[in-house]
Amino acid sequence: MxxxxxxxxxxxxxxxxxxxxxxxxxxxxxLKRFVDLSGGRRARIAVIPTASEREDTGxxxxxxxxxxxxxxxxxxxxATRADAEDAExxxxxxxxxxxxxxxxxxxxxxxVLGGTRAAKALRRANASGVPVAGTSAGAAFLSEHMIxxxxxxATPRAGMVTLAPGLGLTNRVVVxxxxxQRDRLGRLLAALAYNPFAxxxxxxxxxxVFLDADNALEVAGSGAVTVVDPGEVEFSSMDVAKAGxxxxxxxxxxxxxxxxxxxxxxxxxxxxxxxx
Amino acid sequence: MxxxxxxxxxxxxxxxxxxxxxxxxxxxxxLKRFVDLSGGRRARIAVIPTASEREDTGxxxxxxxxxxxxxxxxxxxxATRADAEDAExxxxxxxxxxxxxxxxxxxxxxxVLGGTRAAKALRRANASGVPVAGTSAGAAFLSEHMIxxxxxxATPRAGMVTLAPGLGLTNRVVVxxxxxQRDRLGRLLAALAYNPFAxxxxxxxxxxVFLDADNALEVAGSGAVTVVDPGEVEFSSMDVAKAGxxxxxxxxxxxxxxxxxxxxxxxxxxxxxxxx
Numbered sequence: 310m311x312x313x314x315x316x317x318x319x320x321x322x323x324x325x326x327x328x329x330x331x332x333x334x335x336x337x338x339x340l341k342r343f344v345d346l347s348g349g350r351r352a353r354i355a356v357i358p359t360a361s362e363r364e365d366t367g368x369x370x371x372x373x374x375x376x377x378x379x380x381x382x383x384x385x386x387x388a389t390r391a392d393a394e395d396a397e398x399x400x401x402x403x404x405x406x407x408x409x410x411x412x413x414x415x416x417x418x419x420x421v422l423g424g425t426r427a428a429k430a431l432r433r434a435n436a437s438g439v440p441v442a443g444t445s446a447g448a449a450f451l452s453e454h455m456i457x458x459x460x461x462x463a464t465p466r467a468g469m470v471t472l473a474p475g476l477g478l479t480n481r482v483v484v485x486x487x488x489x490q491r492d493r494l495g496r497l498l499a500a501l502a503y504n505p506f507a508x509x510x511x512x513x514x515x516x517x518v519f520l521d522a523d524n525a526l527e528v529a530g531s532g533a534v535t536v537v538d539p540g541e542v543e544f545s546s547m548d549v550a551k552a553g554x555x556x557x558x559x560x561x562x563x564x565x566x567x568x569x570x571x572x573x574x575x576x577x578x579x580x581x582x583x584x585x
Numbered sequence: 586m587x588x589x590x591x592x593x594x595x596x597x598x599x600x601x602x603x604x605x606x607x608x609x610x611x612x613x614x615x616l617k618r619f620v621d622l623s624g625g626r627r628a629r630i631a632v633i634p635t636a637s638e639r640e641d642t643g644x645x646x647x648x649x650x651x652x653x654x655x656x657x658x659x660x661x662x663x664a665t666r667a668d669a670e671d672a673e674x675x676x677x678x679x680x681x682x683x684x685x686x687x688x689x690x691x692x693x694x695x696x697v698l699g700g701t702r703a704a705k706a707l708r709r710a711n712a713s714g715v716p717v718a719g720t721s722a723g724a725a726f727l728s729e730h731m732i733x734x735x736x737x738x739a740t741p742r743a744g745m746v747t748l749a750p751g752l753g754l755t756n757r758v759v760v761x762x763x764x765x766q767r768d769r770l771g772r773l774l775a776a777l778a779y780n781p782f783a784x785x786x787x788x789x790x791x792x793x794v795f796l797d798a799d800n801a802l803e804v805a806g807s808g809a810v811t812v813v814d815p816g817e818v819e820f821s822s823m824d825v826a827k828a829g830x831x832x833x834x835x836x837x838x839x840x841x842x843x844x845x846x847x848x849x850x851x852x853x854x855x856x857x858x859x860x861x
Binding site: 389390391414416417419420421423424428453454457468471472473474475477480502503504505506507539540542543544545546547548549 | 665666667690692693695696697699700704729730733744747748749750751753756778779780781782783815816818819820821822823824825
């Protein structure tokens with residue numbers, strides 16, 4: 310499920326992974342910015358609560374987006390693979406100007422949506438300019454290589470992280486969420502040590518990146534984003550380390566970006582945000 | 586590392602995953618067919634023994650290809666990430682008309698080559714028409730989602746397989762090797778159950794598929810290829826199964842193709858080979 314092709318002259322929609330537990334009431338800056346990108350009051354936002362096991366997740370987000378002034382909000386309750394093949398639902402989904410994936414379990418997203426018409430529609434929508442946001446599990450699912458599950462701790466150890474194919478809106482990043490809150494640097498490093506081609510994004514709670522069509526990203530929210538760039542890694546022992554053993558990795562570059570900070574995936578340059 | 590873009594009017598080179606233990610002397614039909622695709626006697630074949638820990642792997646394959654009549658064979662001994670960034674070596678690599686990756690440990694391939702100039706050169710070569718073959722670990726590495734390691738047995742169980750990003754010549758298949766010899770159906774099913782979008786290819790030893798630019802594949806060698814098509818999967822419990830528990834998957838289509846058998850990744854139609 311690699312990215313759908315962006316048409317000549319077209320621009321991919323912004324991809325917005327959120328680290329979970331985003332502020333929805335007091336200072337909903339992340340969700341507001343997503344709404345603005347989706348067309349503001351005139352947006353038609355599709356909420357996909359598939360990752361969640363709570364029945365009210367869709368309705369809860371409908372309410373939040375309405376409180377932010379959006380008129381058109383609809384929940385697409387893809388609970389089974391058959392739901393995700395329903396032609397009428399997919400036709401409605403295609404009318405969306407913004408798509409939001411809730412939190413929950415990212416393996417539920419990949420097992421229910423993987424390879425279905427709904428997944429194809431999401432990829433095509435993004436390729437044609439529609440912004441797609443996801444929080445927590447929804448954030449993990451957005452990229453081609455998704456962290457399915459793993460252990461906690463700052464040291465990468467062999468076998469501590471399991472990757473699975475995600476939605477594939479981009480294959481340039483691997484996303485982890487609840488990052489500082491759950492001590493996940495080790496598993497993100499382990500995920501990148503397998504094959505040091507992607508950039509790791511460790512998202513704190515109530516923190517998001519807005520990744521635009523030029524592959525430049527900007528941080529928003531109240532926390533920080535840890536950018537792990539393995540582009541200059543000289544050595545990784547992932548191929549020889551035994552299960553549970555610490556993995557040696559030499560030459561990782563790491564940036565911690567606060568709100569307003571930015572990183573360019575093409576040039577791999579980081580900039581700090583302007584201190585208010 | 587998704588596929589490099591194929592230029593307008595160009596055709597991707599054939600991708601040739603081999604299940605390991607290919608016959609190299611008595612009936613080297615697989616290697617011979619790869620040589621023919623690479624230009625026959627006039628081929629310039631690059632041997633990449635990075636996966637292997639044996640020092641003589643490169644020389645051994647040089648000898649095999651020379652015995653098949655190829656004049657130009659060269660080993661590219663990328664043992665470290667620094668080797669895989671060496672501009673002179675990469676320039677020579679670009680002159681190849683066929684590329685062959687040996688067996689060994691696929692995580693060595695991904696940790697040493699991932700994100701390097703060598704990996705980029707391999708992807709560009711394939712996109713510009715150069716055939717790329719890999720045996721055993723070399724076969725696993727060819728696609729976007731690579732089985733890094735896993736357990737044996739026919740029943741898929743949660744956590745029994747670990748995926749990692751591979752070279753990414755195609756993202757349409759997930760390859761497993763030594764398939765019947767090592768009882769790996771369970772782990773291939775588990776890999777696909779994460780996200781049922783790709784086609785699983787279980788390659789027996791001394792058996793290969795030749796996957797052409799139109800995404801049609803043909804089986805060659807002395808064994809069989811098990812094609813696992815999850816396109817119609819109605820349900821997978823991968824998101825709720827606990828580690829070690831059997832995973833329920835409903836609606837997998839499975840084909841076992843002998844030599845000459847074929848499968849079209851676009852239409853998902855299988856054909857048996859002509860019985861001799």
